[in-house]
Amino acid sequence: MNFEWIKKYLPRSLYARAFLILILPVLGLQLVISVSFIQRHFEGVTKQMTASIALELTFLADQASAAPDVDEARAAARAIADPLQFVVELPASSVPADDLRRFYDLSGKTVIETLREQVPNLGAVHLIDDRKVSLWITVPQGIMQVDFDRVRLSASNPHQLLVLMVVLGVFMTLIAFIFLRNQLRPIKRMAAAAAEYGKGRTVPYHPSGATEVRAAGMAFLDMRARIERQTQARTMMLSGVSHDLRTPLTRLRLGLSILADDEAEDLIRDVDEMQRLLDGFLDFARGDAGDDLELTDPIALITQIVEDAQRAGQAAHLGVMPSADLGQVPLRPIAIRRAMENLIGNALRYGSEAVVSLTAGERSLRFSVEDDGPGIPAQDRDEAMKPFTRLDPARNQDLGSGVGLGLAIVADIARTHGGVLRLGESDALGGLRADLVIAR
Numbered sequence: 099m100n101f102e103w104i105k106k107y108l109p110r111s112l113y114a115r116a117f118l119i120l121i122l123p124v125l126g127l128q129l130v131i132s133v134s135f136i137q138r139h140f141e142g143v144t145k146q147m148t149a150s151i152a153l154e155l156t157f158l159a160d161q162a163s164a165a166p167d168v169d170e171a172r173a174a175a176r177a178i179a180d181p182l183q184f185v186v187e188l189p190a191s192s193v194p195a196d197d198l199r200r201f202y203d204l205s206g207k208t209v210i211e212t213l214r215e216q217v218p219n220l221g222a223v224h225l226i227d228d229r230k231v232s233l234w235i236t237v238p239q240g241i242m243q244v245d246f247d248r249v250r251l252s253a254s255n256p257h258q259l260l261v262l263m264v265v266l267g268v269f270m271t272l273i274a275f276i277f278l279r280n281q282l283r284p285i286k287r288m289a290a291a292a293a294e295y296g297k298g299r300t301v302p303y304h305p306s307g308a309t310e311v312r313a314a315g316m317a318f319l320d321m322r323a324r325i326e327r328q329t330q331a332r333t334m335m336l337s338g339v340s341h342d343l344r345t346p347l348t349r350l351r352l353g354l355s356i357l358a359d360d361e362a363e364d365l366i367r368d369v370d371e372m373q374r375l376l377d378g379f380l381d382f383a384r385g386d387a388g389d390d391l392e393l394t395d396p397i398a399l400i401t402q403i404v405e406d407a408q409r410a411g412q413a414a415h416l417g418v419m420p421s422a423d424l425g426q427v428p429l430r431p432i433a434i435r436r437a438m439e440n441l442i443g444n445a446l447r448y449g450s451e452a453v454v455s456l457t458a459g460e461r462s463l464r465f466s467v468e469d470d471g472p473g474i475p476a477q478d479r480d481e482a483m484k485p486f487t488r489l490d491p492a493r494n495q496d497l498g499s500g501v502g503l504g505l506a507i508v509a510d511i512a513r514t515h516g517g518v519l520r521l522g523e524s525d526a527l528g529g530l531r532a533d534l535v536i537a538r
Contacts, residue, residue, distance in 0.1 A: 112282060112286075113282060116282060117275060120271060120274055120278060121271055128263050132260055141205070141208050144205045144209060144212070145208060147250065147252060148208070148212040148213060148216075151246070151250055152215075152216035154184075155217050155233075155235065155244060156216065156218065157178065158178050158179060158182070158184065158244065159217070159219065159235045159237055161175065162188065162239065163238050163239075165239065168188065168189065168239045171238075171239040172186075172188045172239075175188055182246075183246060183250075184244050184245070184246050185245040186243070187242070188237070188243070190240070191243075193243075194234070196222060197210055197222055197223045198222070198226065199225040200227075203225055206225040209231075209251050210223050217233075219235055219236040219237070220233065220234075227248070228248055229247065230246075230248060231248050231250075231251060232245050281311075284312075284315065288303065288305070288311070288314065291303035291318070293516075296513075303315070303318075305318075305319070340376055343376055347369055347373055351366065354369065390430070391429065392428070392429065394429040394431045394434075395427075396427055396429065396458075397420060397424060399431055399434060399435070400416075400454060400456050403435055403438045403442075404454050407439070407452075412446055413450060413451050415451070416453075416454055416455075417454060417455035417466070418457065420457070424458050424463075433511045433514065433515075434465070434536075437507065437508040437512070438467070440505070441508060443504070444467075444505065444532070445468070445532075448469065450470060450471075452467055452468070453469075453526065453527065454467050455468070459538075460538075461537060461538055462536065462538055463538055464533050464534070464535045466531060466533050468526060468531045470528060470529045471529040471530060473524075473529045473530040474521060479521040479522075482505055484506060508534060512535065517537055518535050519532065519535075520535060
């Protein structure tokens with residue numbers, strides 16, 4: 099049997115699901131006990147008590163019926179009613195047509211049914227409240243009204259047990275939920291530490307809680323340490339390779355400088371290309387190494403980046419900017435600058451103009467760079483963000499070849515900020531639109 103449809107009605111959070119697992123058995127147990135107790139105990143006790151009263155009412159009606167007239171019947175009924183603690187009125191001043199009981203009076207239904215089964219010529223039965231019962235019996239002299247206390251028909255205050263069960267159930271559930279929250283808190287702390295690490299933030303975390311939760315926490319710490327060691331090893335390796343290669347490249351450049359310009363021009367261009375590719379590899383491997391989170395004004399940062407690009411002779415301009423001050427936001431300014439410079443350079447590489455915009459949301463910032471170039475087809479955009487991928491045939495190969503790491507570096511910087519790089523089509527310029535979305 100397929101129960102997949104149940105999932106859409108279940109809560110999503112761990113707290114809510116744990117509370118549901120905790121409260122459903124308690125409610126089910128209380129419901130079963132309540133129904134069973136009411137049916138087996140209160141109904142049984144009520145039937146026995148009502149049957150006893152029914153015998154007395156039958157005797158009372160028989161004695162009144164045996165009297166020759168109304169006065170004799172009234173006197174006989176009152177003589178019997180006083181010891182039985184009945185209040186008798188014969189004939190009755192008013193006679194209702196239907197039975198009456200409160201909707202929540204569970205035992206009242208049993209009382210009425212039992213009386214009708216065992217008391218002949220019974221008319222209406224009124225269970226006005228928890229203290230008084232009124233009923234009307236037809237006798238030859240007229241209709242006789244009999245009033246007596248409700249406690250003689252059913253157990254006193256049967257709802258007290260139910261109220262006690264509910265109150266104790268709620269109280270014990272709250273205590274259990276407090277203990278459950280203490281067990282779930284280490285899981286939430288570990289999830290928060292993992293989420294922060296996914297945004298490039300290493301926060302202090304100490305495993306706690308049950309044995310299994312501690313084991314998961316230790317596994318997370320070991321994984322985080324291995325990732326950091328791997329990242330450091332990669333950075334150190336490529337830094338060493340870069341340092342080792344810079345020396346022969348420098349010697350080549352010095353050797354080429356003594357040659358004639360027409361002979362060394364192509365070779366110098368090759369050396370510069372090798373230097374540029376080497377710097378690209380190092381930037382990709384370094385990522386945001388050495389760049390810590392700082393409280394930064396994103397508007398001032400993006401404005402400074404565009405001004406620096408303009409001073410370098412690049413056709414970069416500011417587009418839409420937030421109208422209100424965003425204040426200080428925790429960012430890695432060096433990494434953001436590197437990402438934006440890559441996007442601006444990529445835009446001007448394939449277009450003639452780059453427009454830089456900043457949009458602020460409640461939980462995110464979006465840095466956008468638009469160009470008027472040929473853009474990237476929708477089916478190739480995911481591939482373009484992979485390392486060492488070049489889509490020059492789809493754009494403009496005449497402008498030179500790259501190493502294929504520009505967008506990959508930007509996507510990596512976005513991930514370290516808990517965000518993502520999105521590629522789309524520019525509505526304003528018709529070229530490519532690159533959105534660097536990061537969490538605030």
